[in-house]
Amino acid sequence: MLPWKNSSQPACCIWLCLKETYNSFLQRPLAQRVIQQNQLKFIVYEPYAEEIVKWTN
Structure with a gap:
């Protein structure tokens, strides 16, 4: 489990990453x-096209 995730609290973080990453x-x-394993949610952003290319739930 990641250190910032507390099992008694709902996940509330959405991570932003660049498409290249x-x-x-x-x-x-x-x-x-x-x-x-950590049920991470993130948005993949393409800066040149200025658009979101993926959004995970």
Whole structure:
């Protein structure tokens, strides 16, 4: 469990990441495992197109 997550409190954080970071790092198996185990929510943003390309729940 991540240190900022308290099991008695609902998850309330949404992380913002750039599309390049998502494609190069967050697609790795270890990163995917951490995301799934901790139920992390994030928005993937493409700064050049100025658009959100992915939103996880």
